[in-house]
Amino acid sequence: MGEASGLQTVAAPVAEAPTARNSRLKTYLKLVWDLICEHWFILGLCFAIGFAAAVPNFGRKGGWIAAQWTIKYGAVIIIFLLSGLSLKTRALFTVMARLHVHLFIQFICLVLTPAIGYGFARAMMESSTMNRDLANGLVVAMTMPTTISTNVVFTKQSGGNEPVALVNAVLGNIIGIFVSPAWLYLYLGKSGQAPYADVIKQMAITIIAPLIVGQIVQYIFPNPVKKAQEKVNFGKIGNLMIILLVWNTFCDTFHRKIHLEAKSWVPMLFLEIGLFLLFSAMCLTLATFVPFKRVFGFDKPDAVAVLMCGSTKTLALGMPLITVLYGKHSSIGVISLPLIIYHASQCLIGSLYIKQLKKWVDGPQPGAWPASSWHTGDLGDTGPGKVVRNEGNRNSDSSGSPSSSPVPLRSTEPIAPVAVDTPQATGSLVRRELAGSDVERGESAALVVGGDSASRASVSRGSVGSKRGTA
Incomplete structure (x- = not known):
């Protein structure tokens, strides 16, 4: 009885299910x-x-x-x-x-x-x-x-x-x-x-x-x-x-x-x-x-x-x-x-x-390649709730040729920004690289300056009417 009690039961290894192997093979084949x-x-x-x-x-x-x-x-x-x-x-x-x-x-x-x-x-x-x-x-x-x-x-x-x-x-x-x-x-x-x-x-x-x-x-x-x-x-x-x-x-x-x-x-x-x-x-x-x-x-x-x-x-x-x-x-x-x-x-x-x-x-329209940020120029009198809008240099039609209509470089009309907390100091400028082709079509990208404890960044897409903000 003593010897019998000292024996341990070892479970036989369970063979991998064929369905699991087939699934793994299909995954590899799909990857290839x-x-x-x-x-x-x-x-x-x-x-x-x-x-x-x-x-x-x-x-x-x-x-x-x-x-x-x-x-x-x-x-x-x-x-x-x-x-x-x-x-x-x-x-x-x-x-x-x-x-x-x-x-x-x-x-x-x-x-x-x-x-x-x-x-x-x-x-x-x-x-x-x-x-x-x-x-x-x-x-x-x-x-x-x-x-x-x-x-x-x-x-x-x-x-x-x-x-x-x-x-x-x-x-x-x-x-x-x-x-x-x-x-x-x-x-x-x-x-x-x-x-x-x-x-x-x-x-x-x-x-x-x-x-x-x-x-x-x-x-x-x-x-x-x-x-x-x-x-x-x-x-x-x-x-x-x-x-x-x-x-x-x-x-x-x-x-x-x-x-x-x-x-x-x-x-x-x-x-x-x-x-x-x-x-x-x-x-x-x-x-x-x-x-x-x-x-x-x-x-x-x-x-x-x-x-x-x-x-x-x-x-x-x-x-x-x-x-x-x-x-x-x-x-x-x-x-x-x-x-x-x-x-x-x-x-x-x-x-x-x-x-x-x-x-x-x-990607974003700004001219030099690659463009990592927008040039904001002189901010001037930009209080809280005001924006500095830096738009594409020009619009283009479907053929890629420039249109004759001028594009304003700056605008200071207020828009409703999407608030995003950032660690920037008051009055600092948040510069953001916009991914997407909307700016290239001449639509506006707005940068908001000001705030009590954080800067706010927003992007205004004029023709679409959607806004998106990031820190």
Whole structure:
């Protein structure tokens, strides 16, 4: 009995219920699926490059699917047909008249970036470890005009001024036919006639004609087009077309079997990524620089269009021009590599800009980027219950162009504030960053000064009539 009383009963482990394991597996699968859905474009680009390396004959020019027609023409036609279906005709014509904006973008893309690129190329030529053909290819890449399709798609998805991007895509490639060969003759001493007729013909077929057709269809069948926009995500279709274009580009690249040492092309890869980041920062800084904003009338959507158009380079003119200038050169594949690398970089990195740019465009209107607070100016006689209202610099219509109606900078009429206790001393100013797009549309943001033991902050949304306060 003693021994029996000393024994302890140990419960057998209970197997985990199958339903619990299935539930956990479903949770993990859902998490993976959500990540894929969120980053599908970048994953698609990576897959396209890998697939092109594995089977280059599939999507190359003259390959299994005749990609020089089905993709090079077909994908671009679809992109601009969708733009024609979604853009308002009045907004498009309004943007065309903003010549100062177009001149600003073309100056960055066809004057400023080529000069900077040539400076880096000259530094490469002085290095004994760098390939001279790669340096020449960098000059060719940097003298190209803005890309035709990527800038339009990314500008739209970032909340930018799509008509501005579209007009500059067309304008830049027309001007680039003449300007790019001139820069190459000046920088490299290479002379050759750009394929003017071929480029203009390609632009007429792939850009202008689909755009006009889309506008006509939108005018004749407005309701069906509107329903189609609600049911079909035009933006994702545009992204899919860009993936196909990148795939076609890398199929051609891998088919050429370019042989180059890693010590040459790896530094070029990082250099061009750095150049794209530099040009992006330069474009956004110039577009949000207060003196330029006042002269050119830029707003946030315009700044996004400047970034996307000013920092990107096209393959559509670059590859034919390289063929004309270096067609008999044994290293034509090496010379074309910098343009291909830059094109891939602008697609991959540009897609990462979209989410942050969209947040910025939808955020508070104050000009400099990023805007952490409002400038309040001289408070003057602002007693308790009075407000200092700092509004957006200007209103904008749906096309992104400035309206002619002036916006008052200050107002001192009393409003009913929402009281929020804060530890600020009496008479201090509570500065608050407003998240939302109401201020950008010209609606007022009110800052209340005064109080016995605390400052009060409120936001007045004039057109909506709602008020919200925070500490």
